[in-house]
Amino acid sequence: AQSVAQPEDQVNVAEGNPLTVKCTYSVSGNPYLFWYVQYPNRGLQFLLKYITGDNLVKGSYGFEAEFNKSQTSFHLKKPSALVSDSALYFCAVRGPYGNNRLAFGKGNQVVVIP
Amino acid sequence: DAGITQSPRHKVTETGTPVTLRCHQTENHRYMYWYRQDPGHGLRLIHYSYGVKDTDKGEVSDGYSVSRSKTEDFLLTLESATSSQTSVYFCAISGGTGTDPQGRSYEQYFGPGTRLTVT
Numbered sequence: 001a002q003s004v005a006q007p008e009d010q011v012n013v014a015e016g017n018p019l020t021v022k023c024t025y026s027v028s029g030n031p032y033l034f035w036y037v038q039y040p041n042r043g044l045q046f047l048l049k050y051i052t053g054d055n056l057v058k059g060s061y062g063f064e065a066e067f068n069k070s071q072t073s074f075h076l077k078k079p080s081a082l083v084s085d086s087a088l089y090f091c092a093v094r095g096p097y098g099n100n101r102l103a104f105g106k107g108n109q110v111v112v113i114p
Numbered sequence: 115d116a117g118i119t120q121s122p123r124h125k126v127t128e129t130g131t132p133v134t135l136r137c138h139q140t141e142n143h144r145y146m147y148w149y150r151q152d153p154g155h156g157l158r159l160i161h162y163s164y165g166v167k168d169t170d171k172g173e174v175s176d177g178y179s180v181s182r183s184k185t186e187d188f189l190l191t192l193e194s195a196t197s198s199q200t201s202v203y204f205c206a207i208s209g210g211t212g213t214d215p216q217g218r219s220y221e222q223y224f225g226p227g228t229r230l231t232v233t
Binding site: 032034036041042043044045046049051090094100101102104105106107 | 118145147154155156157158159162164172204206208220221222223224225226227
């Protein structure tokens with residue numbers, strides 16, 4: 001079964017500094033990988049995905065993620081964090097077979113300090 | 115929120131009572147999902163549907179049932195609510211596999227959530 005791990009419960013970063021949120025995955029076959037963001041009292045919003053192609057994927061709000069097959073990682077990055085980026089971030093993986101189910105990590109709380 | 119609504123948005127109910135949550139989509143997507151979100155657990159899949167009247171269990175399905183009689187509606191029922199079912203419930207939709215080589219149908223889109231408290 002597919003799974004993801006987000007090793008850090010909380011990431012603190014100063015405004016203007018680079019932001020990285022880590023994710024590693026486990027899946028049979030080629031992975032389909034996703035990042036979502038959740039603001040307080042809201043549903044999850046899709047940020048970006050990796051299905052195939054370039055290892056560096058660009059998404060919404062200036063975020064990007066790097067797929068690394070040898071390290072089974074899909075880290076989310078932003079060159080310069082904003083206070084408004086403070087939110088809960090989820091990594092997810094879909095196996096290549098049927099039913100389009102996603103397995104989500106436990107989430108990372110990102111706090112951007114002014 | 116990608117044409118997805120959930121009702122009610124908040125509900126307080128007593129232990130032992132039945133509760134039904136509704137998810138409605140206007141996107142005509144094939145797949146629909148119910149998740150619960152709890153601190154320290156992330157999102158856990160309760161049930162999902164891959165078409166009208168086609169449903170299957172997720173990882174935390176005990177105590178829950180679902181029904182999908184129309185493409186646009188997916189109902190989640192707690193037959194006899196317990197305090198352990200206090201949670202925030204999210205519905206999601208997906209176009210499924212499709213034939214798009216860019217995989218534009220694979221991601222899921224989420225509703226605004228229902229906060230359920232069982233006392």
